[in-house]
Amino acid sequence: MSLKFFKELRARDPFYEHGTILSSMASKPLNIAVKAFSEFLDTNAGDLILFKNIHRMERYVVRKLVKILGCINGRCSGYIVSGGSEANFLSLWLLRNYALKNRRIRRPEIVASYASHYSIIKAANALGLKIVYSRLTKDYKTDPDDVAEKVSRNTIAIVANVGSVELGTVDNIKEIAKVSLEHNIPIHVDAAFGGFILSIMENLKFKKFPGFTCNSVYTVTADPHKTLFTPIPSGGFFIKDHKFLKHIRFKAPYLPGKITETLIGTRSGGSIASIYAVLKFVGLKRLKKIYEKCYETAFYFYQKLLKIGKFKVYGTLETPIICFKPLTCSTDVLMKKLWKKGWIIYKCSIVNGLRLVFMPHVNKASVDRFLNDLVSLVEH
Amino acid sequence: MSLKFFKELRARDPFYEHGTILSSMASKPLNIAVKAFSEFLDTNAGDLILFKNIHRMERYVVRKLVKILGCINGRCSGYIVSGGSEANFLSLWLLRNYALKNRRIRRPEIVASYASHYSIIKAANALGLKIVYSRLTKDYKTDPDDVAEKVSRNTIAIVANVGSVELGTVDNIKEIAKVSLEHNIPIHVDAAFGGFILSIMENLKFKKFPGFTCNSVYTVTADPHKTLFTPIPSGGFFIKDHKFLKHIRFKAPYLPGKITETLIGTRSGGSIASIYAVLKFVGLKRLKKIYEKCYETAFYFYQKLLKIGKFKVYGTLETPIICFKPLTCSTDVLMKKLWKKGWIIYKCSIVNGLRLVFMPHVNKASVDRFLNDLVSLVEH
Incomplete structure (x- = not known):
């Protein structure tokens, strides 16, 4: 009885496999x-x-994931957390405490671009960090020259995006690292969406994510519940050297483990097991194939959209996200009409366009259906 | 194949149904x-x-839960979050921002007792709050008279515990509220463990949790993954008036919902559905029966332990937690010997004793087995 009840309840919302969800950085879990x-x-x-083997699995999973993210010194560490927002928070919290301990800063600041995720803004509010916004280049990436202008002796971290949330743009980490090295300021990379993709893909026309191979990168956010296709919640908070974790280490007196280095105490063992399963039974080769298909579908859409000629198309396709703006009608009106036809599509507010994320559940067939509806709406 | 693999992997750690886990505030989910x-x-x-019906379910679930927690004005609100640590963090974050906006405070403080959960200490560090510790009474409750001494014009919140993590003690909220009213300082109640129990139980020899019926109580933490027996993660962050949520409201420009009022962005829909299921299909009467059995087992153990006469026994049994200290040997040595016999038991560091949590998976049979081992270890 109850199973039927829950199935009916679930069926009131869309399923990924319908191919109509064009707005999500998550997909159907494997x-x-x-x-x-x-x-x-x-x-x-x-x-x-109590759950010793979950702990062991977490250590295994983190070791594998930091290796994917470029760790070569064997000292990287991290935790499986609830998602990108928590990982960004933990990173800035740690880097703030690190700076407060090692430098005499009164008004801690971060330098972040307008393309940063809103969790950076939330974390900055909670942690008492002033955000100094850096300019974006004309392709919506963090401008390293402007970062150089904006850093000060109060800067505790530079925030870079690898797969910015709205446009999927990938910051030039190596150029930002030059600024970072010169001023001795850590970089936090929010690679929640792009981290695993751009580390696992090879021979790509775009650069591989340098991750921890880059010495200025102290912390990285990369979410398993996005691009390793595990259930929610599953975030990744990674750090270049485990010794830095002491800056967010607190006693948990009644637990024999006795310390915590995350914000959240009780965490899902299921999250860890599911990442373990993907690494063991799916593997990087298969993940790479899935990503390739996402890029292929994105490129397919990109070309068709250009051909139609009624849209301004944004995005460099470094990650499978495309943003486009209708030239002949209002974005908001068009979005609402698309909603009415059953498409779940959101905006990229930064250019007031519409944004598509090409996750595995979005295939060429659904792209064709979407394009049909899109063209008919724009023409009428 | 893989199901067997995961079952074997899971079997390496204990199961709640074995009755050997005496340390956990969680139990086997229903x-x-x-x-x-x-x-x-x-x-x-x-x-x-995208998931409109999850959203609706969350509103339903929060409405029901705040009602359980004493909401009578119809204005209470909140969110299903990842657990007690996040709920405590959100509460202090909100109350800090509220105070910063409404009063000219330079060095925000909270008054909290030594029995507070370590998540309060973590949150205070992140949020830049000084903790002014209030004394405990001889039965390990927050001392309202000492709170009155410790509050200052910088105090942004008084933290009270309903089911303190180590001893399960329940603070006298009404007495603390007198101090709170006099100085116009909000109370945050960490009722992660005791909130639902002491709201649902009736005709108890101990007082019911007044919760939101008490005007000074602004925020309450109460965890479904503890005492509503839902899977992890599932925390409850509740507030007496929805209008206060604006203090942690942030724009999420690319989402059509456009605002967030939690720390974490992506949250588990499963958590919400599971609370919905417990409220709909289990109900308060059945929950009350489960709690009664927990108290009964705790009382059974309490009496037997007193009879043996070789322990100092702490705890008032207001919540089903008991702490005890061996009179004839070292707590640490005894704990390690108990571990060797397969019992998972942790310490109550506050009195250097051992702590038992009587969750539904701990029954009289496992208590008897435990007592047998305990007596033989103390006597030899």
Whole structure:
């Protein structure tokens, strides 16, 4: 009885497999990830003694993931957390405490671009950090020259984006690192969406994400619930040297593990098991194939859209996100009409356009259906 | 193949149903909660437009839960978050921003007792709050007279515990509220463990949790993944008036919902569905019965332990937590010997004793087995 009840309840909202969800950085979780998550639904990764093997799995998973993200010194570390917002928060919290301890700063600042995710703004508010906004280049990337202008002796971190949330643009980490090195300021990379993609893809026409191979990169956000296709919640908070974790280390007196280095105490063991499953049973080769398909679909859409000629198209396709603006009608009106036809599409507010994320559930067939509706709406 | 693999992997750690986990504030999730969670494993509660019905369910669930917690004005609100640590963080963040906006405070402080959960200490560090510690009474409750001494014009909140993490003690909210009213300082109640229990139980020899019936209580933490027996993650952040949420409201420009009032963006829809399932299909009467059994087992253990006469026993049994200290040997040595026998038991560091949490998976049979081992270890 109840299973039917929940299935009916679930069916009131769209499913990824319908191909109509064009707005999401998540997709249908992989079967194997769901199985693993379900088997560990009663476990708490925050309890190191009770669930020793979850703890071991987490260490394994983090070791593999930092390696994917370019760790070569063997000292990188991190945690599986609830998502990109928590990972960004932890990174800025740690870098703030690090700076407060090592430099006499009264009014800590971060330099971040207008393309940064809103979780950076939330974290800055909570942590008492002033945000000094850096300019974007004309292709909507953080401008390293402007960052050089904006850093000061109060700057505790430079925030870079690898796969910015609205346009999917990828900052030039190596250029930003030059500024960072010169002023001795850590970089935090919000690679929630692009981190794994741009580390696992090879022979791409775009640059690989340098990640921890770049010495100025102290912390990286990269989300398994986005591009490793595990269930929600599953975020990744990674750091170039485990010794820095002491800046957010707190005693948990009643736990035999006795310390925590995350914001959240009780964490899902299922999240960790599901990443373990993807790394063990899906593997990087298969992930790479999935990403390739996402890029292929994005490129397919990109070309068709250009051909129609009624849109301004943004995005460099470094990650499979495309933003476009109708030339002959209002973006908001068009979006609402698309909603009425069942398409779930959101805006890229930065250019007041519409934004498509090409996750595995968006295939060429659904792109064709979408284009049909789009053209008919723009022409009438 | 893979299901067997995950089952074997899971089996390396203990299960709640073995009755050997005496340390956990969580228990085996209820079947119906697991079913609901699994059915909604691919949904994101952070996306109000895509998963409209998750959003509706969350509003329903929050309405029911604040009512349980004493809301009578119809204006209470809140969110299903990742757990007690996030809920405590959100509460202090909101109350800090509220105070900064409404009063000219330079060095914000909170008054909290030594029995507070370590998440309060973490949140205070992140949020730049000085903790002024208030004394505990001899039964390990926050001393309202000492709170009155410790509040100042910089105090942004008084933190009270309903079911303190180590001893399960319940602060006298009404007495603290007198101080609070006099100085016009909001109370945050960390009722992560005791909130639902002491609101749902009736005709108890201890006082009911006044919750939001008490005008000084601005925010309450109460965790579904503890005492509503839903899977992890599932925390509850509740507030007496929805209008206060504006103090942690941030724009999410690319989402049509456009605002967030939580720290975490992407949240598990499964968490919400599982609470919905417990409220709809289990109900308060059945929950009350489960709690009664927990108290009964705790009382059974309490009496047996007193009879043995070799322990100092702490705790008032207002919540089903008991702490005890061996009179004839070292707590640490005893704990390690108990671990070797397969018991998962942690310390109550505040009195250097051992702590038992009587969750539904701890029954009289496992208490008897535990007592047998305990006595034989103390006597030899």
